[in-house]
Amino acid sequence: MNTKTGSTPRLSARERLLAAAGELFYENGINTVGIDRIIEHAGVAKASLYDCFGSKDELIRSYLEERSQARKARINERLARYNNPADQILSIFDLLGESASQPGYRGCAFVRASADASSSARIKSACSESRAFILDKFTDLCRAAGAADPEQLAKQLVLLYDGASISAHLDDNRNAVATARALAAQMLVLHNPTLKI
Amino acid sequence: MNTKTGSTPRLSARERLLAAAGELFYENGINTVGIDRIIEHAGVAKASLYDCFGSKDELIRSYLEERSQARKARINERLARYNNPADQILSIFDLLGESASQPGYRGCAFVRASADASSSARIKSACSESRAFILDKFTDLCRAAGAADPEQLAKQLVLLYDGASISAHLDDNRNAVATARALAAQMLVLHNPTLKI
DNA sequence: CTCCGACCAGACAGACCTGTCTGTGATGAA
């Protein structure tokens, strides 16, 4: 069994399938990628896919779930590097900037999934859970930063975050995230003039 | 022939097809909607569709083209109501707010198409043309409003515009556009303190 | 009347997609 202890040279079928789904679904869209392409890319038999996941729909769900968890972990890890709420807020934009400047960037996976799919309830729930996480983080951090109206400021930051993600992808504009970050910094000062950034 | 003179009771096959495509593609996604569903919804024979458009791909292109033209016209019409650049900028957000509060709102059709489709070059070009139009409009208006750095301010406004559209759709948040509009007004004042809004 | 263009109805081919099923190997534990 090659489960957790990392040194195994070959991943389990389930892990390879999730990795393949992660690449293909994100890059080409959930609907356009068929089972056959996934199993070929993963080097896995079709029967193994159905043993592990039962259906394509469940594979999609697992893909989004994994994506959501990974993003939460990445954000939490990043936040832990700073002890100042204003820096923490800006670090979320920095993290977005790093993602967006990677070669295969296609915008937020959940936005893509929502637009692309038949949009079953499962996709929507994974999507809104992930969006709520970001909004909550921003709200907590804004409150900690002493903002006058943390809920409102957090909503504004989410607007910038989403907008930057869209623009970075569709306009191929590497500066979009920097623009958003700069504006976010400006807004933080406006909401709490005692801050120094 | 029932072409332009409006009073004809029955639209041409081409017009009915475009109308049906407009509803179904926008609502359910380009990939998930099949030819059969479109012709049924339009009340048109399959042969007529292929006579008019030649392929589904060309129908998609025409759908996006029509969407793009309609949006341009709507925005230009709205801008003509005001003679003050600051009001004009805000009126674009008002227009977005009206669209977003309509029952079947699903966000920007071009964002949807980009995420959803196999993303042929045609879709991308229709999408970026539409995005360039908005950015140019904002840039011109910011310049006319006497903003210190009109290009930068316009990019920031586009971030807010996209973010509001996303949030209004995915979060079902009717206030998202209002939040964006308020922030836009704030930024206008920051960029040109002599403005009164 | 006749002809033509626009449209309708629906069968059909060929490709592709999901999901099932049969059968085969490799590996490690009892």
Place this chain on the structure above:
DNA sequence: TTCATCACAGACAGGTCTGTCTGGTCGGAG
């Protein structure tokens, strides 16, 4: 050794999709 487990390979059924084709209807122009 024996046996359970995991994974592989690939055929197959049933459905859906795009696109083509045949044939029929109707209204208006020559």
